[in-house]
Amino acid sequence: MSPRSLARAEIAFPCPRCGKEAVCALDGRARCRSCQAETSLALPPELRETGVIESCPACGSACLYVQRDFNQKAGLAVVVLGAFLAPFTPYYSSLVVAALVDAALYAMLPEITVCYRCHAHFRGFARNSRHQAFDLHLAEQYDVHPPPGTEPPG
Ligand SMILES: [Zn+2]
Numbered sequence: 001m002s003p004r005s006l007a008r009a010e011i012a013f014p015c016p017r018c019g020k021e022a023v024c025a026l027d028g029r030a031r032c033r034s035c036q037a038e039t040s041l042a043l044p045p046e047l048r049e050t051g052v053i054e055s056c057p058a059c060g061s062a063c064l065y066v067q068r069d070f071n072q073k074a075g076l077a078v079v080v081l082g083a084f085l086a087p088f089t090p091y092y093s094s095l096v097v098a099a100l101v102d103a104a105l106y107a108m109l110p111e112i113t114v115c116y117r118c119h120a121h122f123r124g125f126a127r128n129s130r131h132q133a134f135d136l137h138l139a140e141q142y143d144v145h146p147p148p149g150t151e152p153p154g
């Protein structure tokens with residue numbers, strides 16, 4: 001098995017100084033985009049080798065979930081366009097097309113891993129098969145809110 005390319009892997013986590021987003025590469029060195037504070041994360045060697053996240057290097061929590069790195073605006077634009085064209089297409093078929101395009105977009109999106117506790121985002125890593133989709137019950141333990149797009153309708 002060839003090693004997975006981690007060239008674009010990055011970890012976005014809350015800056016210990018100001019709480020804004022700091023981004024860390026695989027060498028473990030991070031710089032806050034807001035206050036420029038330098039931080040380093042202790043990344044386990046396995047993470048660099050396999051690209052599989054076992055626990056959050058920023059806060060140590062092993063409670064992580066997986067979600068699509070979904071660009072809400074792009075998906076919304078497709079739906080709005082579909083609704084706009086609906087009266088001009090037979091049987092409102094543009095709505096169906098928009099839904100299909102949305103589903104296709106969604107399927108192509110990369111998965112990212114997110115920490116329940118500190119909301120660190122892990123991009124470009126392999127998915128750990130133990131990590132599931134966002135679970136509200138687990139999230140409540142950490143007193144966090146669901147990410148946009150996962151609230152139940154209504
Ligand atoms: Zn900062």
Ligand SMILES: [Zn+2]
Pocket residue numbers: 056057058059060061115116117118119120
């Ligand atoms: Zn964390």
